[in-house]
Amino acid sequence: MAAQLLRIGEQAPDPDRDSLNYLEWLKGRMQIISAYPESEFLGLLAMRHRGNKLLTHFFSIEESEEGFIALPHEGSEAESLPPARFPVSACVSEFAKRVGGKPAKYGG
Template sequence: MIHFPVLRTRRLTVRMKELAMIDAIALAAIPPHLNEEAATAFLRAAVDEAQGVANPEDWTVQERTMAICHYMASTLDDGPDFSLAGGQANFSDYLMGEQDYPGDRVEVGRIEGDSWEARHLTGALAGAIERLQGELPGIDGAAHWRVGRMAAQLIPNGQAVPAEGDVDAALLERMRVIAQYPESVFVQLLGAFETACRQLDHLFLMDADEHGLMALPREDSAAAKPPARFPAGTCITELARYLGGKPAPAGP
C-alpha cells in the first residue's frame, strides 16, 4: 500500500488512497480526449475523504489538478518534483503553492450596459465544456474552449450558468449568446475575462487550447517551459492500461 500525505489547501483537506485495480481499469478505458471525465473518475476513486468541499466536481480545476499531482508525487518513480514534457520541466515549474484560493468571484465591470462578474471554473463546468465539443456550429477546438470558459465563468447581471441540473443545456445556450455578440463587444468582453482570470489564479496558471485545459509555467520560472497537462491516466500502471485496452501514455 502506498502512503499519501494529507493534502491541505485553503478550502480543502483531502486524504487520498491508492486506486483499486477495478477503478484503474475503468480509468484506462476512458477515451484519451475526455480529460475532465477522466479527472472526475480518478478523484472519485482516489479520494478517501475530503473536508471543506466534498464533491470533486465542485472543486476548481486548479484544485483538481493539485490533487492529481499530489497522487503523482507519491507514485511516480522520480519523486515529488516529477519531470514533465520529456524532461524539459518539473512539477515545481508549474505549482504556485504560495498562491491559494482568492475568493469566489471578482468584478469584471460594465460592458454594453450589463454588469459582469467572473467566477472560478469548476470540474462540473469544465466537464460540460468538454462534452459540448462540436455542439455549436462554427466553434471548435481552441475557440470552443475559449467561448465555453467565458460562458461558464462570466456572470452577467448576477445570472450565472447553474452548476447543477441540466448544466450542458444552460451552458450551450450561454455559449450561443456570447458567440453572437458583435466582434467589438466580444473582444472587449474577452479582454475583461482574461484580466479577471488572472485575479482568480491560484495553485496553477490555467489556460486552454484545442485539446482542453493546460497549466502554464510559473511566471518566475528560470527558463522558458512548455505548457503542461497532468492527465489522470498517468497515475495508473501499464497493466491497468493494458487491461483497459490502452497503450502506455507518453507521460505528464
C-alpha cells in the first residue's frame, strides 16, 4: 500500500533511476501507514480489494501459496479454460528482490 497509494499531485521517486531516494521515501510511507489504527488499515485493504474487482473486465487475479492465478471472467468465452498460473518469483521485479534482501536462489 505504501508504494501504491499517492496523494493527489504526489509523485513517487523512480526506483530504477534513484533507488536510495525511493527506499527512503518508501520507508517513510511504510512508517506512516503502520501507525494507522487497525480500522483505517482494514478500510484501505477493503478499498484495494473493491478496486481490484472493478478492474476485472476479462479475468480476476487470486492469490495462492504457489503464486497468483488468473481466472477467466464469469460468463466469458474463456470461462471453460483452465486458470493461468504465475509463480510469485515471476511476478516480483528484480528491484523488489534486491530490496527484500533475499538471495536469488530463494527469491526466484
